[in-house]
Amino acid sequence: MNLKEAITNPVFKTIGTTADEQGLDCYVIGGFVRDFLLKRGIAKDIDIVAVGSGIELAKAISKKLRGNTEVSVFKNFGTAMIKYEGLELEFVGARKESYQRNSRNPIVEDGTLEDDQNRRDFTINALAISLSSTNYGLLLDPFNGLSDLDKKILRTPLEPSLTYSDDPLRMMRAIRFATQLNFKIEEQSLKAITENKERINIISKERIVDELHKIIQSDKPSIGFSLLHLTGLLQIILPELTALQGIDEIEGQKHKDNFWHTLEVVDNISKTTDNLWLRWAALLHDIGKAPTKRFDKKIGWTFHAHEFVGSKMVFKLFKRLRMPLNDKMKFVQKMVLMSSRPVILSEDHVTDAAVRRLVFDAGDYVDNLMTLCEADITTKNPKKQKRYLKNFQIVRKKIIEVEERDRIRNFQPPVSGEEIMKTFDLKPSKEIGIIKEAIKEAILTGEIANEHDEAFEYMLVEGEKIGLKPVSL
Structure with missing residues (x-):
């Protein structure tokens, strides 16, 4: 040819x-x-x-x-x-x-x-x-x-076990190409990857992560993570994920398989965003569920504080894989920590105060957080799925309304610490922090507007509560 x-x-x-x-x-x-x-x-x-x-x-x-x-x-x-x-x-x-x-x-x-x-x-x-x-x-x-x-077959030129043993990174490349191209790994080749999986330990973490990035950035990342799981590589590279696999049953009560749910979430979010770190957040959003899983006879399976535990695990995971411990890691941590917050809002009547607090805590990442939560809907019931998505749209609309009115995103207190010190003739002290926190809470709950005059009046009242008197007005 x-x-x-x-x-x-x-x-x-x-x-x-x-x-x-x-x-x-x-x-x-x-x-x-x-x-x-x-x-x-x-x-x-x-x-x-x-x-x-x-x-x-x-x-x-x-x-x-x-x-x-x-x-x-x-x-x-x-x-x-x-x-x-x-x-x-x-x-x-x-x-x-x-x-x-x-x-x-x-x-x-x-x-x-x-x-x-x-x-x-x-x-x-x-x-x-x-x-x-x-x-x-x-x-x-x-x-x-x-x-x-x-x-659409991936096959090695020479005997596959020799190919993968010589350069174990090729095992990751095989799975990455299978994911990107939607190819099948030839049967003997797949078997050889499983047999040589421990050889991945001689590969630098940076090279492994580079291949993981490419898998996560593909159109359907679940193909790659399923293959990593099937061959045993995932257990070596990301044991926090494989720990989620399985369904336990006690007294007739089960929980969903959080591993396969996670892969669905990653596929869902990949349809709506190319943001690599938001896709990582989707992959890791439930890792805290394995260590927090408990069975309660009254309420069944629980995963209390799994978001908090998961956010702490993100740091350890990034450090182990030599991934960046900078703002990218902190972004993933925040997404994992807050991953259930919009879900709770969507289930109840959405109050302005709750939305203000969500926007305050998420800051510039509130839109990313909503995207993650929408991807987290994996129910196979069409009516439930439609209802959940509709509820999230209500939350999104409320976020826009509250933000336009109250300017909470990247909140800066309308009364500064310097102004508090001058008004009450204070030196740096815990009283300043108490007053600033009280003003912030009053704005978030809607007790006062996010503007200077109301906040100043509120400051005077709060100062009096803790025994302070203004020296000049």
Whole structure:
């Protein structure tokens, strides 16, 4: 098969002619070829394999491209990168690899194109298109990757257990590709992942998280998390999630399977937002239910304070996986902590005071919180689902009304601490905090408006209650 239509960009001709001048065979390989054949659009990151020095080829090509494009050389990896007109061209010499048991970093030697294709993770990523003038555009497919693309199958070029044991990150990549492309992992390959699951422990947390991010950002993340669970990888990586699996029954009373419920929630939220960290919040929103699960003879199964416990678990989980412990982690914590608040509001008569407090506590994240709660509706009863969604719309409308009227989001007290100190001739003290808290509560409950004059009058009353007298008015 000839795929000249895949390589119409003039840069490919430049690469091919330069390789010819240096006496090298040269190919575009991997994801670019795969995505073109899958009609997923033209990839911007392009892998070029030369049977010879990829670094020297990149240097020669950079001199021919407009503006003598700069080359970034990564000697440790034997690669070179050229960024050109929105493309990232990565050059590498064809190589063969061998691995030691305790490391995924291979011992690399120069090799043939066949050696290079052998070391690829999946047959669909071993497809190569020649850039040499003698057979420009020719597709080289030694492992029937074209057939696997057509059948939507993920299969390793070599024996799967060897492929995954050598580089265990490929297990995560297999599941990630299955999720993104909606492909099936070939049976022997899936079995090999299960058999080699413990090997994932030699992979850095950062690389594992990178694959988790890609799974979470897919259209239907549950595909990936189901496969991670099926192979046993999830128990190693995110035991907080697998702890949610299962249904217990005592005296005829059951609770829902919170693991499979969680995956439904993540799929639901993925239909409405691309926010990675909000999707993480959906994945972790119920992790506090496993440690807080109790059975009460009078009321059945309970998960008291699971939101609070879950928010504390988020920090430990992020730290263990070396994820950012900054505002992103705090956002996920807040979403988990508040995940049930709008649910309670939607079940009762929605009061202004309750909505004001929700907006005050959630701040700029109140819309994200509502999105999470709407995704949390997984009932299969159409009437219940319609009712819950309608109730949440009422809460959303109330949030807008209260916010326009009372300006609670990112609340700043209308009377400052300095003004309290000046009025009562105080130095920094606990009395200032008591008065500020009283003013805040009065505004949130609707006792006074969120404006200076009413708040000032209220301050005088509260000051008198704790024995303070104004020195000047």
